[in-house]
Amino acid sequence: MKIIDLSLPIDDKAFEVHELRIDRTSHKEGVEKLNKVLMSRGPENKKLFDKGQRIIKKEDLPDEEFLSLEMVYSSVHSGTHLDYSYHYGSRSEGRDSKTADEIPLEWCFHDGVKIDLTNKTADQVITAEDIKTGLKKINYALKPFDIVLLYTGSDKKFGGPEYFSDYPGVGVSAVDFLLDKEIKIFGVDTMGIDRPYKHMMKDFQDKKDPSSLWPVHFYGRKREFIHIERLANLESLPDHGFKVICFPVRIRQTGAAWARVVAIIDN
Numbered sequence: 001m002k003i004i005d006l007s008l009p010i011d012d013k014a015f016e017v018h019e020l021r022i023d024r025t026s027h028k029e030g031v032e033k034l035n036k037v038l039m040s041r042g043p044e045n046k047k048l049f050d051k052g053q054r055i056i057k058k059e060d061l062p063d064e065e066f067l068s069l070e071m072v073y074s075s076v077h078s079g080t081h082l083d084y085s086y087h088y089g090s091r092s093e094g095r096d097s098k099t100a101d102e103i104p105l106e107w108c109f110h111d112g113v114k115i116d117l118t119n120k121t122a123d124q125v126i127t128a129e130d131i132k133t134g135l136k137k138i139n140y141a142l143k144p145f146d147i148v149l150l151y152t153g154s155d156k157k158f159g160g161p162e163y164f165s166d167y168p169g170v171g172v173s174a175v176d177f178l179l180d181k182e183i184k185i186f187g188v189d190t191m192g193i194d195r196p197y198k199h200m201m202k203d204f205q206d207k208k209d210p211s212s213l214w215p216v217h218f219y220g221r222k223r224e225f226i227h228i229e230r231l232a233n234l235e236s237l238p239d240h241g242f243k244v245i246c247f248p249v250r251i252r253q254t255g256a257a258w259a260r261v262v263a264i265i266d267n
Contacts, residue, residue: 004237006149006187006244006261008230010072010079014159018075030066031058076100076256080230082185082248087255088220100248100257103226107184110145112244112263113138114237118153120168123199126150128177138239144182147244155189155232169195172219179223185246187228187261193217228261237263 012022025033035054039045058064077083085092086099115134117126131150135142142148154167167190178186193216194200203212228246243264248257 002265002267004233004242004263004265006231006233006237006263007080007259008155008158008232010074010258011159015161015163016078017164018078019073020075020078021073023071023073025069027063027065027068028058030069031056031061031064033069034066076251076254076258077229079258080228080232080261081256081258082226082228082246083256084226085220085224085255086253088217092221092224097221097255098224099253100255101250101252103248103257104184105247107145107226108246108248110147110185110244111143111240112147112149112237112242113140113142113240114149114151114234116151116239117168118151120152122166122168122196124168125171125195126168126174127171128173131174131177140240142178142181142183145184146181147246148178148183148186149228149231149234149237149244150186150188151234151237152189153235154191155230155234158230158232164191165196165198167191167196169193169199170216172215175216175219175223175225179225185226185228187231187244187246189231189234190229192229193227228259231261238265241265 010020012020035056036049038055039049082100082103084100084103085097088097090097115131117130117134120126120130150170152168154163157163157166170188170193194214200212200214203209244261245264246259246261248259251257
C-alpha cells in the first residue's frame with residue numbers, strides 16, 4: 001500500500017491574504033510559562049512570580065525542559081480544507097446551509113479520479129466540456145460518490161503572491177456536470193474554485209455585471225456541494241485506481257474545516 005499526501009500545510013512563512021500566526025513556546029520557555037500559569041491565580045501569587053519565585057524550577061524537570069506548545073491563529077481556509085454550504089451562504093437548496101462539522105464522513109473515503117487540466121491558463125474557466133474531455137482521455141466513467149480531483153499544477157506556486165492570482169477557476173457548468181453524476185466531493189489544487197480576484201473584479205468593473213463575482217461559490221446556494229481547496233501533489237497520482245481520504249477536522253459551526261487529504265494506492 002502506498003500513501004500519497006495531497007495536502008498543503010498551514011504555514012506561517014508562506015504568503016497569505018488572511019492573517020496567519022503561530023506562536024511557539026519552546027521546551028526551555030515552557031518552564032517559565034508553566035510557572036506563570038500556576039501562579040496566575042490570586043494577587044499574592046502574581047507578586048511572588050514578579051519577584052522571581054517559582055513553584056517548579058527548571059532543575060525539577062528532565063533535561064531542564066517542559067513541553068512545547070504552539071498556538072495557531074488562522075483562517076479555516078488556510079492549508080488544505082473542505083468547504084461546505086454554510087461558506088457559500090446562509091441558505092442552500094431552500095433550507096439552512098450546513099456547516100463543515102456536518103459533512104457526512106461516509107462521503108470522505110471513496111474512489112478517486114484525477115482529471116488533467118494543466119492546459120487551462122490562469123484567466124480561463126474549467127467547464128463541463130473540459131471535464132468530459134478529460135474523462136474521455138483516461139477512458140473513465142464517473143460513479144456516484146467518486147471524489148474528483150481537478151489537476152492544474154497550481155499548487156507549485158504556493159508560498160508566494162502568484163498562488164492567489166494565477167490559477168484557472170471552475171465554472172458553474174463543471175459543478176453541474178459533477179453533481180448530476182452524483183459526485184458529493186470534488187477538489188482543486190488551486191487557492192479557490194472561482195477565478196482569481198483580479199479577473200473577477202475586472203469583469204465586474206468592465207461589464208457592470210454582478211454575476212462575475214464568485215459565481216461558483218454563490219452557486220452553492222442553489223445546489224449543495226462540498227469541495228476541497230488547496231490540494232497538492234496531484235501529479236503523483238495515477239488517473240484512477242486509488243482511494244481518497246479527506247476527513248475534515250471537527251470544528252463547530254464553520255463553513256470550512258482543515259483536512260489532511262491523502263490518496264491510497266494498493267500495490
